[in-house]
Amino acid sequence: MEYIERFAEDVREGLSSEPKYLHSKYFYDEVGDNLFQQIMELEEYYLTDCEAQIFENNKDEILDCFSDDGGVFDLIEFGAGDGLKTKILLNHFVDNNVNFNYIPIDISESVLDSLTEDLNNTLPDLVNKPICDDYFHALEELNKLDYNKKVILFLGSNIGNFRGDNAIPFLKHLGADMSNKDQLFIGFDLMKDPRVILDAYNDKEGITAEFNFNLLDRINNELGGNFQRENFSHYPSYNPITGETKSYLISLKHQTVRLEKLSQSFTFEKWEPVFTEISQKYSLRDIDHLANHSGFKVEKNFFDNKSYFADSLWHLL
Secondary structure (H helix, E strand, C coil): CCHHHHHHHHHHHHHHCCCEECCHHHHCCHHHHHHHHHHHCCCCCHHHHHHHHHHHHHHHHHHHHHCCCCCCEEEEEECCCCCCCHHHHHHHHHHCCCCEEEEEEECCHHHHHHHHHHHHHHCCCCCECCEECCHHHHHHHHHHHCCCEEEEEECCCHHHHCCHHHHHHHHHHHHHCCCCCCEEEEEEEECCCHHHHHHHCCCCCCHHHHHHHHHHHHHHHHHCECCCHHHEEEEEEEECCCCEEEEEEEECCCEEEEEHHHCEEEEECCCCEEEEEEEECECHHHHHHHHHHCCEEEEEEEECCCCCEEEEEEEEC
């Protein structure tokens, strides 16, 4: 199925559901990529700085873990984005003449092009092999091409886009494409003061809201929609019991939106929410639970100075 057709069908399914939803993966086009770069630089968005701090403070030990067998390894990053934090490790590895290949994987061609151009300029000695594809298809193809040890990076609490135990099938699928010598290095945003968490998704500059509204713009531009931004508001929430941070677009009036690509109209009641994103927050017990129920064992957890965030190194059981 072509990308635009898959996008159309996902939107049809989401807006026909009760309650309505839209897939957060469609946030990321060229405009969305740029907006997310801005989000990562926000004062309220602590996640980026915390993970960067983990890498900076622990880069020697992280390198020792990744290169424990002394052989060449593939450093495979799921959802690489601009590689901002990963460059801390890449620079350290290159400076230490480590024998490795960097393989960033992302569904956004524009962000991979920008990352490649930047790495070619700043780290010309780095072996960089970008792949524009979905995670699992790319990993399956890599398994056919070489037998190097694989260290898979899944950073930035991207695992938090799954709700609770819904991450387990994803992790099991990932484990099925790994060997016993491979490792998974996975980022988790930890439970903390609820106000700190909520502020990160409700910034005073409104960039996170703009990130959500860009999804409506994409539907208008690519699927012939007539969404009007002013008829919706962005609303984030955090549940400190479940650890779920959710984002919604709230319809401010009774309205009907037409999507020409689908030859279909969708009715929104006043105050009706459209669910757009989840960002799960975790306890250390949750991390152990996910690992153990997905066929992995936690080797070590690395923390920032405030213990807001953890990067957890796993291997297969």
